[in-house]
Amino acid sequence: ATILRLERVNCIMADCFIQLVCLIVTISYIPKERDMIAFQNQCIEIVNNHWNELEAELYILAYMLHPEY
Numbered sequence: 001a002t003i004l005r006l007e008r009v010n011c012i013m014a015d016c017f018i019q020l021v022c023l024i025v026t027i028s029y030i031p032k033e034r035d036m037i038a039f040q041n042q043c044i045e046i047v048n049n050h051w052n053e054l055e056a057e058l059y060i061l062a063y064m065l066h067p068e069y
Contacts, residue, residue, distance in 0.1 A: 013062035020059075023047065 005011070006019055024047055030040040 012066065013059055014066035017059035017063045020047075020051070
């Protein structure tokens with residue numbers, strides 16, 4: 001569903017930010033079982049690397065100015 005939301009013609013930066021936050025929340029709900037901890041840690045590392053690459057302030061501003069949010 002996330003990919004479909006971001007492939008829309010009218011997708012804006014606020015939509016990207018919201019989906020990134022949803023992804024982070026979903027990762028936090030990965031079960032804390034022994035075989036899943038390594039997977040969760042790898043997901044967190046990947047998201048953190050991408051988060052550090054983007055200008056978060058710009059995305060937060062787009063989110064705050066978006067009329068639907």
